[in-house]
Amino acid sequence: MAVFRLDEKLWFPDPHLGNPDGLVAVGGDLSAERLKLAYSNGFFPWFSYRICPGPHWYCPLERFVIFPDKIHVSHSMKQLIRQQKYVVTFNEDFEGVIENCSKVDDRNKEEAAWLSPDIISAYTRLHHMGYAASVEVWECYNQIDRQLVGGLYGVTLRNAFFGESMFSFVPSASKLALITLAQRLNEHGWHFIDCQFETPHLRSMGGEFISYEKYMEILEGKG
Missing domain, CATH: 3.40.630.70 (Leucyl/phenylalanyl-tRNA-protein transferase, C-terminal domain)
Known part of the structure; x- marks a missing residue:
């Protein structure tokens, strides 16, 4: 199990490699292109913005x-x-x-x-x-x-x-x-x-x- 760190490059890792709770990656941004890529592959951002410094990306396998x-x-x-x-x-x-x-x-x-x-x-x-x-x-x-x-x-x-x-x-x-x-x-x-x-x-x-x-x-x- 791993949590990947995203940078400015537009990509998302294989969700099967993420955590059991569905968390797969952190970082990146909330640009329209990244969001469109995320949802097209089953990812979505979900994070406590007062606690977390940047986006957390989830992709549950169920x-x-x-x-x-x-x-x-x-x-x-x-x-x-x-x-x-x-x-x-x-x-x-x-x-x-x-x-x-x-x-x-x-x-x-x-x-x-x-x-x-x-x-x-x-x-x-x-x-x-x-x-x-x-x-x-x-x-x-x-x-x-x-x-x-x-x-x-x-x-x-x-x-x-x-x-x-x-x-x-x-x-x-x-x-x-x-x-x-x-x-x-x-x-x-x-x-x-x-x-x-x-x-x-x-x-x-x-x-x-x-x-x-x-x-x-x-x-x-x-x-």
């Missing part, structure tokens, strides 16, 4: 994903959707979504928070280039006034959505965002939502493990 056609919609969520209490949009306020995700991350984790100003800038840059997207959940008070109450964002490459973070200011807003995203991806024939790590919340919504080999086969259009 991948937790949601296939869009297998999204689980609970009875309570079906009721919420029928009520049409909230309006869901795509890419209308990427900056607002990532900023709110960072506030929740910072409040909940303090020193372990990972959504740094550099991360926000890097993913906003990807969004402007067409490689990152957001889902917004709005509470509408009238035809003009509305408030952002939930959402999520992630990277979009090779017909896959790589989820990064989500937030909810009202119950079930992030679930609504994820369900709506999965339905949209399914309509357009996208492969999967990469959840990065398993949580009970994502497991209950249809998340499942696949091997890294299967993950890459699908990502490369061979699966």
Whole structure:
């Protein structure tokens, strides 16, 4: 097992050589080209920016994903959707979504928070280039006034959505965002939502493990 140190050269090591927790490399930068290369090979940056001096790159060999056609919609969520209490949009306020995700991350984790100003800038840059997207959940008070109450964002490459973070200011807003995203991806024939790590919340919504080999086969259009 080893952790590799990256420099300015754009490359990533074989993830099978990394640590059992999925950590494979440290260092490098958050340039758009490096991020695109990372996600194309199953890597993503995740690190406590107040503690770690630079990016830590993870590539777990067991991948937790949601296939869009297998999204689980609970009875309570079906009721919420029928009520049409909230309006869901795509890419209308990427900056607002990532900023709110960072506030929740910072409040909940303090020193372990990972959504740094550099991360926000890097993913906003990807969004402007067409490689990152957001889902917004709005509470509408009238035809003009509305408030952002939930959402999520992630990277979009090779017909896959790589989820990064989500937030909810009202119950079930992030679930609504994820369900709506999965339905949209399914309509357009996208492969999967990469959840990065398993949580009970994502497991209950249809998340499942696949091997890294299967993950890459699908990502490369061979699966």
